[in-house]
Amino acid sequence: MERTYLIKPSLDGDYPVVDYGDGVYLYDTAGRQYLDAAAGAVTANIGHGVKEIIEAMNNQAEKVSFVYRSQFSSAAAEQLAEKLARHAPGDLNWSFFVNSGSEATETAMKIAIQYWQELGRTGKIKILSRWISYHGITLGALSMSGHPGRRARFTSLLEDYPVVSPPYCYRCPYNLTPESCALECAQELELALKRTNPETVAAFIAEPIVGAAGSAITPPPGYYKKIKQICDRYEVLFIADEVMTGCGRTGTMLACEHWGVLPDLVALGKGMGSGYAPIAAALVSEKVIEPIRNGSKVVMSGHTLSANPQSCAAALAVFKYLEKNNIMEDVESKGTYLKNLLVKLQRQYSFIGDVRGKGLLLGMELVSDKTSKQPFSPEMKVTERLVHLAREYGLLIYPAAAGLDGSSGDGVIISPPLTITKREIEELVKRLKTVLEAFKQELK
Numbered sequence: 001m002e003r004t005y006l007i008k009p010s011l012d013g014d015y016p017v018v019d020y021g022d023g024v025y026l027y028d029t030a031g032r033q034y035l036d037a038a039a040g041a042v043t044a045n046i047g048h049g050v051k052e053i054i055e056a057m058n059n060q061a062e063k064v065s066f067v068y069r070s071q072f073s074s075a076a077a078e079q080l081a082e083k084l085a086r087h088a089p090g091d092l093n094w095s096f097f098v099n100s101g102s103e104a105t106e107t108a109m110k111i112a113i114q115y116w117q118e119l120g121r122t123g124k125i126k127i128l129s130r131w132i133s134y135h136g137i138t139l140g141a142l143s144m145s146g147h148p149g150r151r152a153r154f155t156s157l158l159e160d161y162p163v164v165s166p167p168y169c170y171r172c173p174y175n176l177t178p179e180s181c182a183l184e185c186a187q188e189l190e191l192a193l194k195r196t197n198p199e200t201v202a203a204f205i206a207e208p209i210v211g212a213a214g215s216a217i218t219p220p221p222g223y224y225k226k227i228k229q230i231c232d233r234y235e236v237l238f239i240a241d242e243v244m245t246g247c248g249r250t251g252t253m254l255a256c257e258h259w260g261v262l263p264d265l266v267a268l269g270k271g272m273g274s275g276y277a278p279i280a281a282a283l284v285s286e287k288v289i290e291p292i293r294n295g296s297k298v299v300m301s302g303h304t305l306s307a308n309p310q311s312c313a314a315a316l317a318v319f320k321y322l323e324k325n326n327i328m329e330d331v332e333s334k335g336t337y338l339k340n341l342l343v344k345l346q347r348q349y350s351f352i353g354d355v356r357g358k359g360l361l362l363g364m365e366l367v368s369d370k371t372s373k374q375p376f377s378p379e380m381k382v383t384e385r386l387v388h389l390a391r392e393y394g395l396l397i398y399p400a401a402a403g404l405d406g407s408s409g410d411g412v413i414i415s416p417p418l419t420i421t422k423r424e425i426e427e428l429v430k431r432l433k434t435v436l437e438a439f440k441q442e443l444k
């Protein structure tokens with residue numbers, strides 16, 4: 001392709017042109033095969049080219065692809081909302097459909113503010129969030145994101161919502177070990193609320209496992225229980241941003257379920273439509289919908305393409321496929337198998353500082369010195385180079401950040417489709433080892 005007017009992630013970047021996908025593999029127009037160990041951007045949960053989904057989308061398209069949600073509901077949207085209510089824990093029964101994860105987190109944020117307004121507590125308008133986090137690229141979502149690299153150009157437009165440390169055990173902000181940990185990082189939320197004045201705070205938002213900003217930072221046990229207790233004590237809603245972690249990625253519908261915590265609102269995206277159509281959602285609990293139903297009755301949000309039947313039919317078919325093939329049930333054992341193989345690689349390569357994550361959301365933090373955990377200098381562009389090299393060897397991995405500022409350190413996420421087989425996991429690790437070996441030579 002000689003000339004292009006398409007704005008790509010880098011305007012002078014060199015990107016292969018995709019031809020087709022099949023399961024965990026993608027093929028470009030030059031006939032090269034790639035093992036998609038990233039599920040794109042932690043999205044293609046059921047893999048590529050699944051016939052049932054294409055059929056369901058075709059059937060819907062033959063009837064009607066688009067209706068405006070102020071004029072019509074649709075069977076696809078109604079059934080999808082019912083499906084999500086059935087899979088989601090507790091009373092997270094209500095769905096507001098949008099088209100991207102950023103819209104989902106912003107919608108959840110706005111519903112949280114509206115909830116308090118409907119109860120007459122109009123001062124509760126702020127959101128608190130954590131450093132080392134990513135909640136989306138639109139301005140509201142970016143305001144909540146503790147990602148200095150992505151905020152830098154737009155600080156004049158952003159609110160300063162990130163105020164607390166993440167549960168980053170590898171680089172514990174309190175220099176504690178798992179044995180001495182008393183969840184000080186969760187306790188920070190209480191201090192932040194007191195400082196801010198809880199009467200001005202509508203909600204606290206967090207990613208159960210930190211993705212793009214943290215290469216799968218996973219909290220210690222008890223962390224989210226404590227967070228939820230603090231939120232409840234100070235009458236602040238808890239929003240779980242499960243855009244990356246939700247819809248089975250860690251083996252349960254929501255990652256929060258691993259820690260027995262029920263959020264008031266949830267943002268879903270990515271795996272929800274598995275990449276077959278743009279779709280995302282804010283899930284709303286009965287507690288939060290109640291005053292809106294009894295009050296204004298209108299959730300003040302919405303996009304032209306919200307709840308369009310085409311995207312809803314795709315996501316509905318994805319959930320039916322997950323159920324029919326018991327896919328979520330196998331994620332934990334597949335994830336453990338893959339993680340153990342990654343830990344073996346960690347022992348062999350001095351630049352793999354940490355291997356972490358849950359289910360099939362696994363991350364590796366890359367460091368220049370394992371003992372001191374010294375990061376590489378940002379000028380070395382280690383993540384970018386490793387991801388590029390992996391692609392040359394036919395392996396797709398997801399570039400993420402790591403380190404204490406949540407954007408300049410190096411890390412990658414390994415998150416293949418949940419449908420990956422044991423044999424394919426072994427092939428993934430074999431390709432990764434070849435890549436790491438080549439990278440080790442490059443670093444010399």
Ligand code: PLP
Pocket residue numbers: 041100101102103105134135136137207211212241242243244245269270
């Ligand atoms: N929230 C989380 C946790 C994410 O990982 C992302 C994207 O990476 C988003 C929100 C934003 O989603 P989208 O890119 O679909 O707008």
